[in-house]
Amino acid sequence: MAGPFTFVVLGLSLSSSWGNGHATTWRALLRGLREEGHRILFLERDLPWYAEHRDLPDPDFCALEFYSGIDDLRRYLPAIRNADAVVVGSFVPEGVKIIDFVAAANPEVLCFYDIDTPVTLARLDRGEEDYLAKRQIPIFDVYFSFSGGNVLNLLESRYGARRAEALHCSVDPAQHFNTGEAIEWDLGYLGTYSPDRQPALERLLIEPARRLPHLRFVVAGAQFPESIDWPSNVERFEHLPPSEHASFYTRQRFTLNITRRDMVELGWSPSVRLFEAAACGTAIISDRWRGLDDLMPEHEAIIIGETAEEVVRQLTSLPEPERQAIEHAARERVLTAHTGRARAREMIRAIECSNAALPSMAVR
Template sequence: MTQPFTLVVLGLSLSSSWGNGHATTFRALLRGLREDGHRILFLERDVPWYAEHRDLPDPDFCTLEFYTSLEDLRRYQPAMASADAVVVGSFVPEGVKIIDFVAAIAPKALCFYDIDTPVTLSRLDQGHEDYLSKRQIPLFDVYFSFSGGKVLDLLENRYGAKRAEALHCSVDPAQHFNTGEAIEWDLGYLGTYSSDRQPALERLLIEPARRLPDLRFVVAGAQFPDDIDWPANVERFEHLPPSRHASFYSRQRFTLNITRRDMIDLGWSPSVRLFEAAACGTAIISDRWRGLGELMPEDEAILMGDTTEEVVRHLTSLPETKRQAIAEAAHKRVLTAHTGRARAREMINAIEGTRPVLSHSIAVR
């Protein structure tokens, strides 16, 4: 039994899932940590955008508190100094200053959780250092990366990380499961608008909708421009809170997974939506990137959709028994290896690995 840890986490948002994928990622991870008895203080910058769209203002799996500025954050200095680890997330406002502040406290373990690794490295190479500076990467005892594979070697060998560990996003099975509702849509997509994902959405959902007017499609997500020409058979939802994700996925025959360009370029970067859909027993059609087959083998647990024609063929020609078998294979994989509790144990094991004295006295699960 692992000795319970006390963690302080500074992240972009836990309280609001509006327009970001961080909240659901943190929620699954922190729930998993709490299930294993760990205690978490989550510190979130109080900003108007998230304050106006909070769908989890009072979580039951951690203590959530808000701060208004770096100066205000100083009141949590004693908690950071006594914690077993302090974890700073990507895209935290004034992240560079906050990392310097936390590093000066000299916590027992200082970690970074990059939920945007490909984006982060691209920004750093372009000289953008708003939430992380290149000089700060060697400060972390563990650099937890949303992306795995060759990205970990890149972090250690090019950017000087002491230890880079993959910590993919995950899913909470208590929140994401098949609801048993009747199928309403043949193909759906859930995701905030992104200009680099939009061409794939046009090719893999909007154009198939035009070619298959008798089938039903759905797109849920915020910030889509008003000038998009949605076909009449594409239903739109502006925003779906996480509490409605299970119902949304359960009512689809297939769901579409689309990956941002930076993540395709580096590979090994699964979206949280991939795991959510699989946990709900929905068959997934995905764009192609390196490392995906290691998580979900092609034609066994996932279908590839590189072109409009491929998506049309999946929607119109795949036998129902094959669709169900693919969905079930993905479901089993996710519940075995990609739950929040599984990720929590990966995180704790990595942190323990930075403390050799403790490793002799603590039995790791």
């Protein structure tokens, strides 16, 4: 490919991972693009709750600038018009207006990166169009989807996407690796509170903790209600910045992966936490969903746990050599195919193959 390319990205947040999984996804992908030689300007809405919790205010892999609203974006019109590709992400505040604003600037290539595809489609079907409108889907040269599988055909056939491409979340190996620390917890979980995930957390971690008072458990994540009755052997962290994720996963014997209901129903929607934990060499116990076996084959690279009894059995009966073999297989899969740099290459290939990109970007 010709290059390097210049990207302008408008996403939910790059500077703060507080209460959102977008930041780590963007960081891994953009670092991968930079490692491939491309240049990126990331534009982030200056919001107070992120401003108060910024754990990456000055990234070394892209330019990061903040804007106060639609009118303030006008000062970036030259950058938008001159970029090789502009990417708008899901859940951007006033996203519908921003997409219209960017599209009116007629950028070389316009893409959407839906880090929340199952949630997005469920919202659109309910008539909720806060960050993306149905009418806007056909204007993108490439619609990058967090989810793969059948949803790609759905995006093109039902919603009118010109080109739908899977672009799963990814991991940065420089940030996620086994730190060599001693194990402190038998089972842990990292994730922001979500009402639809809470029943699974109750079933797959809290109940096993009650049944196994001699073992140690940990849950890290923001916004959990004070009404939750945590067993005494469950340690809690309100927030864990990405810089501490590697240490957190390394100190777990097993970690729990729980998937949002919309993502389970759609399938092929791996969480960034899944890849982070695997990169750190931690054995993963996960709920079951379509497409998971394509990424992490059961018994080979991941353990499926659907009941408290199954989790208790794994925690108390799985031979140590088997646990180590599972975590090693998962780590090898992630470092081979699910790094930020691997995703960056997938993104560039898709952009080059888009009908809009072929005649214009090839000569740059």
